Amino acid sequence: MNKMTKGEVEKKIDAIVDDPNWNRIIKQNLQIHREVPEFDFNLEGLAKNMKKRNPDVARWCESYGLWPGRTWALFASYSHWIHLSTNTLPFYNVFPRLQGQFPSNDFNIFGNDESPSNHWMHQSEDESESFHLSNRMWRWLRNKDGVHVLHNDRTEIGTYLPDRGTDASVGTGQGEYTPEHVHHNYRYTNVYEKSRELRGVEGAKPGQFLEKGSWSPESKW
Known part of the structure; x- marks a missing residue:
């Protein structure tokens, strides 16, 4: 194509591609760059792939996820x-x-x-x-x-609990529905205690549990 004009390339396309729709699409992707006709897509790579025994350009491989x-x-x-x-x-x-x-x-x-x-x-x-x-x-x-x-x-879509970011009612970084989440060292952290102080909400502290049977009779366990 380096020695061909755009008109000559289009004549080649007319001789090879009979379908008017594909003919038009291929011509639309033909551009002149520095007086040399070039395609906007990787035609050479596409042709090389389609010559393979198992072309994969139109295949979603399991390795892609x-x-x-x-x-x-x-x-x-x-x-x-x-x-x-x-x-x-x-x-x-x-x-x-x-x-x-x-x-x-x-x-x-x-x-x-x-x-x-x-x-x-x-x-x-x-x-x-x-x-x-x-x-x-x-x-x-x-x-x-x-x-x-x-x-x-x-x-x-549209009916949901808008519990992301700052809770305007209590002025904290977390809402009442989404609890604080500590990714690392969750056992030795005071983030929960600090949050309870900010929110003024009582929560279970380390070692603070309801006595046996307080939730429901033991016979119903």
Whole structure:
């Protein structure tokens, strides 16, 4: 490419890439740097990886650890590509290759094996199908994107105990719900005693315990 012009490179792309969408995307990443055409992405590294016996550029290896985010996967019919919808966390710049049964009851199939653009699920002659797809994407981004995986959806966010930082009611660094936490040398520390003095709250001191049976009759233990 060092001896080629941008127009010559684009002609090469036209001769190799038939699909108009991929053709347009590759050309968009073609830039001129110091009068030399270059790609904005590592095309050489990508080509080298894809020539490997087991390409891993599109694979999430177990050595990378668990993916901590929450992602909605949309499968196009008869396509090796998937659409990952998220506005909050990048998928570590990779697309995982999912095999076997995907752990979800929600499967979405768009297009068919006759379509030359089955990777581009938003391009469908059926307007109702395109509307259904865009509506599902909108609902996901509105209700689930960025929501903690232990929550069902965004409706479960908002009701919580705001017990972080200084407690304005007593003027201390800890609130009443979250106790002081000492990471090291917890046995020989006076941080708890100092906290009780600041808050004016009585707590169990070393050696200060209720007598046997004070909580409930021993017969109910």
